[in-house]
Amino acid sequence: MKSFSKLIGLLLLGVLLIVVAAGFALTHFFDPNDYKEEIRQLAREHANLELELNGDIGWSLFPWLGIEITDAKIASADTPDDPFADLRLLGLSVQVMPLLRKEIQMSDIRIDGLNLTLHRNAQGQGNWEHIGQPSTSEQTTSAEQQTASSSESSPKAQQPGRASKPLKLDINSLIVNGARIDFHDEQSGQQFNLESVQLTTGAIRDAEPIALKFSGFFGNSKPLLRARIELTTKASIDQGLQRFALDSLKLSGEVAGEPLNGKTANFTARGNLLYDQSAQVARWDNLRLSVNQLKALGELQVAELNTAAKLTGAFSIAPVNLHEFLSGVGIELPAMADKKALSHFELSTRLNGTHNSLLLDELALSFDQTALSGSAGIKDFTNSTLYAHLKGDQLDADRYLPAAEKAASTERQAEVKQQTQQAGSSGSTDLPQAPSKSAWSSADLLPMEQLGKVNADVALTFNELTISKFPILQAQLKLLAKEGVITLNNLQGNLFNGEFKSSASLNTTTPQPQLTAKLNINNIPIEKITQTLGQEVTMTGLLDSNMDLRSQGNSEQAWVDHLNGTLDFALHQGVLLDANLERQLCIGIATLNRKQLAPATGSKDTPFNDLRGTLKIRNGVANNQNLRVAIPGLSVKGQGDINLRVLSLDYHLGILIEGDTQPQADPACQVNKNFAGLEWPVRCRGPLELGAKACRIDQDALAKAAASRAGEKITEKLHEKLDEKLGGKVRPELKDAIKGLLNR
Incomplete structure (x- = not known):
């Protein structure tokens, strides 16, 4: 028995030596570089790829099945002269023995110097399209084989309980160094790039979080924009439940360019992201956002992703000097009468949105000494319909209007000033003449083209509102704008212990x-x-x-x-x-x-x-x-x-x-x-x-009135004298006739 065991051991050792020798022989006497053309042909037929292998192909067989490719270019077989990718080095290796157990155990996957040049022409065709699709002849052969296979299914494959075992993935890490992505779309003129890309991961194993770190520089041509981006997170992928999560996410960097008018914005976003495809839910929990000195907290959720997506959540902005923040990101506000305006701003709200709307409900907004509450947002993105139903305690609108400038004296004002000095107050001077100059400007006042595009539903209420120095109490405003017609349904309030109520409309659709x-x-x-x-x-x-x-x-x-x-x-x-x-x-x-x-x-x-x-x-x-x-x-x-x-x-x-x-x-x-x-x-x-x-x-009119009145008095005296003289001696008809003559 002992001799038999020894014999078995020697046989196993011999088999192992043969396998090792065979592996040594394959790796030393079989050179994959001799088969570059065959490899390129297989890539054309099965993946519709055009490979250009300029460097050597290195490989190993046991105990690691490894491959290393250098200096390669990749293009679609449809556009072989327009490569969309080239790389300096691709290296990976897989342990052989675990493959027999349908387990993929890999060492580091390393990609150095990857350049992706993606281009879409004026006809909308991209140079990366049709990649992965086999050639026409290969598609025909594959279809025939699939038909034959379906008609002659193996009984063994149909037996219950014999389902294939899923692959088990185990990769030590993925490392990408110095990658670059360029994209150019001739149709839209859009052009951007992502360069100096560094991507490293921790171990990639089934059902285990994957540590991930990414950095790079983003550039855009229209508008000109540059950004530095850094991202760290732990990614979890559950293919069975179709759940993808990014925990402890931190996205940070800085951005500068034309939209910021030469200013730079530093930003950081933190939180936990989840996408659950089976439940059709995407969520961002523990959201923490900062842009320069602005700090915000919140949580967001989008449900019913496959039908009518609905956004819900909460969002708040900590107190911030809004004027300084906007200036720091290149937004220059118009000059205001109060230089300290918008030095305080804070907000909290609940978010509700659909694919065509976004509303801030339960809104609590305060700026400077003004506090507002209510709802605001966009009710209809298609028509850009602004919605705002807000109540406020007090607002001094004059603080946010341009500072009053002393207007230059007009010709009419000079004319009136001279007449005022001449008129005096005694009433003895001549009547002043009417001004000969117009009192009004002929310059356009309102941006009619922009106003014609406004759609809005606005209702505002203030306990105290000051505008153009008028102190209005219990002010109310209701405004509707739709299809070029702006209707002020109501503007009312109390003013100087009195009250007013008004309405107005502006129709921008007519020629005038x-x-x-x-x-x-x-x-x-x-x-x-x-x-x-x-x-x-x-x-x-x-x-x-x-x-x-x-x-x-x-x-x-x-x-x-x-x-x-x-x-x-x-x-x-x-x-x-x-x-x-x-x-x-x-x-x-x-x-x-x-x-x-x-x-x-x-x-x-x-x-x-x-x-x-x-x-x-x-x-x-x-x-x-x-x-x-x-x-x-x-x-x-x-x-x-x-x-x-x-x-x-x-x-x-x-x-x-x-x-x-x-x-x-x-x-x-x-x-x-x-x-x-x-x-x-x-x-x-x-x-x-x-x-x-x-x-x-009116001296002339007064003289005429006096003369008329004097004539009336003389006539009355004559009537009296006539009555005295004639008395009852003359018939009444003759007396009336004589009086008529005197009145003529």
């Missing part, structure tokens, strides 16, 4: 943009409006107004020139400042009394109880036929025009003294009882800014 506006004002102090606009206050009082206006064009001048509509107004508890109508009346009374008026004393202002009327506007000129002003002891009525094109007025007023016939302090201003109830004519003409300073007693 069409504008409409409606405004209702209740109990707003007109002097506050004038002061806020930076104009001289000439009148005070509480304003009520209703207006319905329409116009067209895209400049101040066009809007005024084509302005049409109506405007009702009423001013209560008012005062005409620096315009003493009593003095004006005294000038007229002194003229009738033929007396010299004493120097002016007392108040320079004129209070009134009520001022109201209706303006009918036609092509920039407002006509009024029913002006009424109630002043203690007086009533005023008037009619005339306001030319909005040059901001001038031309009015005829009638002032009626209502029963105040008591002697005045100045005898020259005493109202004769014969003239009580006489309507005193006043003419107002000149720049609108002058207000009551542009008004004078």
